[in-house]
Amino acid sequence: MVPSKSLSFLLTLPTLALLSLTATALPHPRAASNTATLKLSVRINSNGVKNIAAADRARFRVLQASGSSSVNATNDGTTYTADVGVGSPATYYTLLVDTGSSNTWIGANKAYEPTSTSQDTGGQFSVTYGSGSVSGEEYLDTVTLNSDLVIENQSIGVASQSSELYGLDGLLGVGPVDLTEGTVTNVNEVPTVTDNLYTQGTIGSEVLGVFFAPASSDDSSGELTFGGYDASKITGDINYVSITSTSPASGYWGIDQSISYGSTSILTETAGIVDTGTTLILIASDGFSKYQSATGGTLDETTGLLKITSDQYDKLSSLYFTTGGVTYELTPNAQIWPRSLNSDIGGTTDSIYLVVADSGTTSGSGLDFTNGYCFLERFYSVYDTANSRVGFATTEYTDATSN
Template sequence: MVPSKSLSSVFALPALAFLSLSASALPHPRTASSTTTLKLAVRINSYGIKNIATADRARVQALQAGDSSSVSATNAVMIYTADVGVGSPATYYTLLVDTGSSNTWIGANKAYEKTSTSKDTGNQFYVPYGDGSYASGEEYTDTVTLNSDLVIDNQSIGVAYKYSGMGSLNGLLGVGPVDLTQDTVSNTNDVATVTDNLYKQGTISSEVLGVFFAPASSGDTSGELTFGGYDASKITGDVSYVPITSTSSASAYWGIDQSISYGSTTILDETAGIVDTGTTLIYIASDAFETYQSATGGTLDKTTGLLQISSDQYQQLLSLYFTIGGVTYELTPNAQIWPRSLNSYIEGTTDGIYLVVSSNGSPSGSGLDFTNGYCFLERFYSVFDTTNSQVGFATTEYTYATTN
């Protein structure tokens, strides 16, 4: 993780047309339990990332290796943050939100303000990340305030005395599976996440997390985390669920089984991979990527690390179809390209057309053959259901948007 410069919100284009998706499996009815939503701020690295695919791929390869703590989201192009209060009275910290890690820690660029609710556990925490950066310090418990309805007592948090690569951010809010916290805190097996404790303390009735993003170019400059269920107002169909995969190493994360077709051609047979908010692009096994590159006619652009296609090739681009649990989700041609209004942020040319599907660097059969990152999640609402060990998806008003 290269230390970041300043981060800023940049999105400005209006959302255009959208349609609904027909699915081939019986979905769960669209009914949500009592839920509470945390608004997120969208940020983009304002200085750009010289090679977006290389920056992203380092995270993917750490995940593939099964090194559950060694993942980084701060060098993604698009990141989501939340202002989280710690202590009583609360001091607020701007934290990176990540479903691919689970420790929550503060202390970067802003000192921890101790109050009467602060308790030093005497244990040390250390979280290394895949690019060589890290956070380390003392583990405390304290009152954590996500919003007025989401207040957690005795939440375990790391207070970093040493860290690298956080830019202007103050730490990280980890909302991934609790198993990812193993071996990160001394004298501790694993650390209850904020979602765990909201459930254990009775604030939410189900250990479920709903995630909503909008396309970067849509003009919608916020995201949402909904604790205890999902926000039915954000979806245009029902939520369809699939069990967490049993295949390692994908099973350690929000792992699912899916297949992918380009038009009517299967490019990736059903296999295991993950859904990850901390990854910007969509990554597929190298053999599947070669087939995709051949079908699209894209050529590798060395500056961005992405496939580039011409305007004529874009007109011929077919949809990608992700089949998950018998339900097919269509990623339209427009959803497969980087937002052209944001080309400068990846050091692309003004009129360049770049594809957001890239190779993870390993052939299929690795145990983690795809990563559905932000560019997938901005088109589909996602639900992470710890209670029932499943992940769900639904269409939104942006599934068929043409804003890119």
């Protein structure tokens, strides 16, 4: 996050997203390839936002404008949180987990309780979002993610002023260190949680694995794996693709990708991002028009989503995402919002809504799509900082019909 630039829109905050990367050769050497997992709790649309398409578009505009700046995760359908301990003995705070930003801060709803491990650095931190901001004082303190993930001298922002977080206490930033530049007054940048886990020898590589089970499944859970990925969550190989060189997508977890609906080309290969902080799958307006025409969906003003009939659903084709020479199939069921959760977004219980939405800008902007949560709940994703690449793999939920 860079305070002088519009970051995300803290409007209603929820879950995870992207990182900006600097290419390096290989990960730093490590004697052991340690990994550790942080389980996440899920809240379904806890913030009360109904028109999630409009909310995602607002985030998308900020992403386009921010370039290499961080954007705080704003998934307006599903929120993933972690209970994080700060201090010794630890006080626990419920934090939004955000791979799209890198500062960790607390104090939005529960006050910071200094202990013997707390060190006031004298620095002031400040981050500006698209719709709000957070500011306060920087401390170094012990952070406990779980018994296997304890960090010494972690930079913590203690908020004296912050935008509404809807019952959450702050944010756990697991993005790259570049995104902390300019956020604290007495340093250029501050080591992130992931940086410190690595340099303190807790994890063996600068890799983050992200898993979501669909919100409509029996196990609507999530987890972050620091130092690698959880092989038990995937059903095939991890296929990697390099970060795109096209700006502004290159400033995040950006990739080059083409999209087809059945045999119909929706977007030729172009740059976009992978973003768990976005709920939907957003595509450039010209591609979205082709998708709407092919599916026959009509725009529902309340939810902002395309609505289709049962007959149209029966005729839906798969949506194909091709990147790095590998094609990922989003089945018809994966293209619809979970019908059991229609009321959570202001929809009617018997309607069928599509999760592909209009980004609001035409293709050629350098950021023409966002593979959001509705894509990532069907595919495991891996974010490899050292090698500037993103990986995907199928899971048991890739072909699920629970929606």
